[in-house]
Amino acid sequence: MTTKTSLTHLAYRSCVDAIGDVLGENGKKSVLRFAGLGDMIENPIDYDPEERVPYEFVTKLFVGVRDILGDRGYEAVMYRGGAFAVKNIVKHSQPLQGLIAMDFDPVEKLKLGYQAYVRNAGYDPEKTLEYLPENKQIINHRPDCTECDEILRIHGGTKVFTKPSCAFIRGLLKGIGDCFEKEISVSVVEEKCRLLGDPQCQYRITYTLK
Numbered sequence: 001m002t003t004k005t006s007l008t009h010l011a012y013r014s015c016v017d018a019i020g021d022v023l024g025e026n027g028k029k030s031v032l033r034f035a036g037l038g039d040m041i042e043n044p045i046d047y048d049p050e051e052r053v054p055y056e057f058v059t060k061l062f063v064g065v066r067d068i069l070g071d072r073g074y075e076a077v078m079y080r081g082g083a084f085a086v087k088n089i090v091k092h093s094q095p096l097q098g099l100i101a102m103d104f105d106p107v108e109k110l111k112l113g114y115q116a117y118v119r120n121a122g123y124d125p126e127k128t129l130e131y132l133p134e135n136k137q138i139i140n141h142r143p144d145c146t147e148c149d150e151i152l153r154i155h156g157g158t159k160v161f162t163k164p165s166c167a168f169i170r171g172l173l174k175g176i177g178d179c180f181e182k183e184i185s186v187s188v189v190e191e192k193c194r195l196l197g198d199p200q201c202q203y204r205i206t207y208t209l210k
């Protein structure tokens with residue numbers, strides 16, 4: 001992960017908030033303390049959509065949640081964290097509110113939403129998004145998925161995963177689709193994951209017009 005692809009303060013804070021939302025205030029404090037992020041209890045990061053947190057803040061949080069809650073707990077909390085983060089991001093972003101309210105083809109709006117997210121996350125939409133209109137699907141390719149980087153580095157091939165586990169990004173992608181829920185519904189599956197030895201994490205978004 002580079003600075004460019006690290007999380008914004010807004011996304012990071014929303015993720016921490018979501019942990020509190022699921023685990024309660026005390027649960028959140030325990031996670032932060034355990035992850036070596038205890039300072040954040042007194043001085044929480046703000047909701048700035050531009051500033052980015054240092055790389056190690058992200059990995060400490062991701063690894064801390066996984067160490068405390070186990071892989072299944074991690075997936076449940078972080079999936080919700082991703083979806084919650086998008087709601088918060090929209091609350092703080094006029095351009096996104098404008099896009100959601102725009103009178104325009106809903107599939108095109110959905111594509112614009114994913115492009116904006118991918119660009120903001122530091123990636124090239126042209127290289128990472130693939131459109132399959134005949135299947136009503138969009139694929140997001142993440143050969144350098146930031147969510148599993150640290151787990152791969154720490155555990156290498158020693159930790160056995162039996163299914164994809166990058167739940168925060170899956171939640172983010174679901175949350176983006178849900179922005180357009182008046183017109184469209186989406187489901188998101190992570191169908192390839194580097195934690196399983198795949199060369200990339202790959203998310204398949206399937207949409208249905210309402």
Ligand SMILES: [Zn+2]
Pocket residue numbers: 145148164165166190192193194195201202
């Ligand atoms: Zn993955």
